[in-house]
């Protein structure tokens with residue numbers, strides 16, 4: 431079982447809509463579909479249609495963020511550790527990263543240091559953060575302060591539905607702030623590749639100058655519209671995952687495994703030994719989990735394991751395997 435991905439299938443209406451639009455694959459764009467989706471998304475995010483645009487997953491927006499940093503000649507300031515993809519793409523783009531260490535066992539944000547380093551640079555902040563799972567910013571005043579100091583501020587809210595905290599309306603007002611959102615998590619559409627960005631029209635224009643505009647396939651747009659019209663489905667997934675996550679975290683704590691509180695669909699467990707060693711044993715038992723050894727910037731976190739929360743029965747089976755894989759180490 432893959433413990434890096436959600437096992438929840440897409441909402442049935444998403445599948446139905448994708449099938450309905452399969453016959454439109456000869457077209458780059460179906461204007462009315464795109465507009466309906468953008469209208470639906472703007473209602474969902476609580477912003478105007480002019481302040482929202484579609485992206486091929488929030489990953490595309492991250493990639494464009496780095497193109498923007500490179501083209502503007504600015505460094506990227508980011509809490510550390512954060513989403514591994516950013517380190518890898520920044521290296522490929524030739525963008526310099528300025529890490530601000532998260533503090534203590536609970537990975538808290540050093541807001542003062544971040545604000546100090548933000549001056550004239552691009553700030554990337556995943557909120558909640560991956561892989562630590564916690565909300566780094568809950569205060570709109572800090573967002574405003576960072577936006578005032580930075581050239582650009584990118585807030586990655588891929589796990590918004592699990593945290594309930596958003597800065598979408600602040601982003602539109604502040605002008606140089608972009609909020610990145612995804613339908614990959616709560617809406618179970620990771621393979622459709624649909625994300626969106628909420629920002630001022632000027633900021634969206636700056637991001638769109640780095641792409642052609644047909645990046646989100648017509649079928650994926652149809653699936654996204656179906657998913658957004660199945661809000662109840664997403665809410666049930668979030669509720670079930672959050673409940674299972676709390677149960678699983680308690681079990682890890684009972685085993686003496688430090689696991690910070692999470693506001694996402696995964697937990698970060700600090701093992702008494704290297705993650706890779708336990709990962710190998712788990713793989714032999716049929717479970718795939720994530721360690722950080724493969725990313726040079728994250729080698730210091732080699733004792734940490736990221737585990738996606740799947741269904742309760744699957745988590746029970748995983749817990750048993752995890753206990754055996756740790757063996758004498760606990």
Ligand SMILES: Cc1ncc(COP(=O)(O)O)c(C=O)c1O
Pocket residue numbers: 486487488489490513556559560586588611612613614620624625
């Ligand atoms: C913080 C964060 N941002 C972005 C993404 C990518 O999401 P998407 O599937 O929308 O590209 C992920 C996926 O794991 C993530 O954890």
